[in-house]
Amino acid sequence: FFLITSLSFCLFFSSLMKMLQTPQNISTHQSSHNHDRRPAYLKEEGHDALHKTSQLSNWQWERRRVSQNLTPRCEQNTMVENVSGFHSLSPMIQDFLYYRHCRSFPIILDLPDKCGGDDEPEDVFLLLVIKSSPKNYERREALRKTWAAERSYKGKVIRRIFITGTEGSGFEEEKLNKLVRWEHQHYNDILQWDFKDSFFNLTLKQILFLEWMDRRCPQARFLLNGDDDVFAHTDNMVEYLQSLKDNNGNKHLFTGHLMKNAMPVRNPENKYFVPLQVYEEEVFPTYCSGGGYLLSGYTALVIYKIAALVEIIPIDDVYMGMCLAVMKLKPDSHMGVQTLYWHIPSRQVDKYDPCYLKDILLLHKFMPSDLYFLWQEVRNPKLPCSAKT
Ligand SMILES: *[C@@H]1O[C@H](CO)[C@@H](O)[C@H](O)[C@H]1NC(C)=O
Numbered sequence: 288f289f290l291i292t293s294l295s296f297c298l299f300f301s302s303l304m305k306m307l308q309t310p311q312n313i314s315t316h317q318s319s320h321n322h323d324r325r326p327a328y329l330k331e332e333g334h335d336a337l338h339k340t341s342q343l344s345n346w347q348w349e350r351r352r353v354s355q356n357l358t359p360r361c362e363q364n365t366m367v368e369n370v371s372g373f374h375s376l377s378p379m380i381q382d383f384l385y386y387r388h389c390r391s392f393p394i395i396l397d398l399p400d401k402c403g404g405d406d407e408p409e410d411v412f413l414l415l416v417i418k419s420s421p422k423n424y425e426r427r428e429a430l431r432k433t434w435a436a437e438r439s440y441k442g443k444v445i446r447r448i449f450i451t452g453t454e455g456s457g458f459e460e461e462k463l464n465k466l467v468r469w470e471h472q473h474y475n476d477i478l479q480w481d482f483k484d485s486f487f488n489l490t491l492k493q494i495l496f497l498e499w500m501d502r503r504c505p506q507a508r509f510l511l512n513g514d515d516d517v518f519a520h521t522d523n524m525v526e527y528l529q530s531l532k533d534n535n536g537n538k539h540l541f542t543g544h545l546m547k548n549a550m551p552v553r554n555p556e557n558k559y560f561v562p563l564q565v566y567e568e569e570v571f572p573t574y575c576s577g578g579g580y581l582l583s584g585y586t587a588l589v590i591y592k593i594a595a596l597v598e599i600i601p602i603d604d605v606y607m608g609m610c611l612a613v614m615k616l617k618p619d620s621h622m623g624v625q626t627l628y629w630h631i632p633s634r635q636v637d638k639y640d641p642c643y644l645k646d647i648l649l650l651h652k653f654m655p656s657d658l659y660f661l662w663q664e665v666r667n668p669k670l671p672c673s674a675k676t
């Protein structure tokens with residue numbers, strides 16, 4: 288175990304040193320005051336590293352090249368048993384803590400040419416990155432035929448990827464693996480890694496995706512990161528992203544349904560329970576609700592780099608906010624992204640009304656069958672809508 292830890296520290300530091308030597312600059316957005324308190328989730332070595340580099344106005348880094356094949360299977364970390372109160376935690380949280388440090392898992396289904404491959408990289412404008420469990424076949428089918436269809440819109444290339452792990456055990460697991468393999472062959476849109484696709488592993492899924500992106504699709508200009516049960520108006524998204532001044536994906540953008548001053552749920556009965564042993568701070572940094580948010584390729588790669596320094600917590604959207612906070616980058620609010628119901632403008636408007644949906648970017652939660660109808664309707668130029676909502 289110690290061997291693995293020290294090895295990963297070496298890897299980490301050598302990649303950090305490389306970051307400092309190579310051409311692409313990433314601003315840390317750190318002003319002159321360097322003596323910020325280190326949040327508990329930023330690893331100590333991370334604080335030191337950031338502190339040292341914050342003297343420079345820019346970070347410089349290169350694409351990390353760590354051969355995945357060399358990664359041994361990640362071992363359970365039994366030292367976490369010494370954390371106070373460990374034995375009173377639920378088995379799920381104990382399990383999370385045992386494997387919290389594990390970030391490398393073998394890829395089962397890869398998409399090396401999704402963005403054109405090394406030889407002919409494609410100018411992907413909007414990459415749709417959709418979290419989906421193997422069993423959610425119907426949702427993926429509906430998305431492929433509706434808002435997540437791969438296409439060009441106003442000359443901008445839209446590509447789609449479902450990110451997934453493994454689910455179930457024994458025959459069930461085998462069956463689901465065959466299903467996603469079949470989808471992968473047919474649609475070329477599944478990334479699968481060999482880890483348990485559970486609610487508590489969603490952050491891991493995000494990190495694995497970002498690592499993939501860094502390798503296979505670093506040129507993607509913008510990404511939509513979201514769930515497989517949302518309605519995303521991808522035409523509107525392209526128009527919105529095209530309208531941004533001075534940002535073609537090479538500057539910071541992270542926008543969605545903003546969550547400010549959210550506090551960790553400390554009630555063990557709750558689905559979102561986060562014990563002190565997992566997250567010590569009293570509030571979460573500002574983040575965008577994980578149902579769906581838009582970010583630039585630049586910001587995605589910044590998050591990927593900094594994630595190496597930030598302790599994993601199981602709530603993936605909060606985790607993105609933690610990475611942004613460390614980099615002093617702000618998530619933003621976009622009125623068109625509504626991942627909670629109560630923001631619907633008036634009681635007369637129902638969320639299935641195409642006239643309402645015509646102007647939004649993203650809305651939670653829809654049945655697959657509703658998506659077919661709505662996607663046709665919102666794009667119908669003759670849609671009789673009296674006034675804009
Ligand atoms: C990086 O920063 C240096 C110094 O600030 C500058 O000379 C160089 O042009 C920058 N490189 C890029 C790729 O922006």
Ligand SMILES: *[C@@H]1O[C@H](CO)[C@@H](O)[C@H](O)[C@H]1NC(C)=O
Nearest residue numbers: 288364365366367368369370
């Ligand atoms: C846990 O703590 C005990 C007592 O402090 C110590 O003997 C043991 O080595 C620790 N276990 C690990 C895995 O560090």
Ligand SMILES: *[C@@H]1O[C@H](CO)[C@@H](O)[C@H](O)[C@H]1NC(C)=O
Nearest residue numbers: 382383386482483485487488
């Ligand atoms: C996350 O995935 C790993 C690898 O499959 C597994 O060992 C671990 O139990 C999972 N964690 C949770 C909390 O589900």
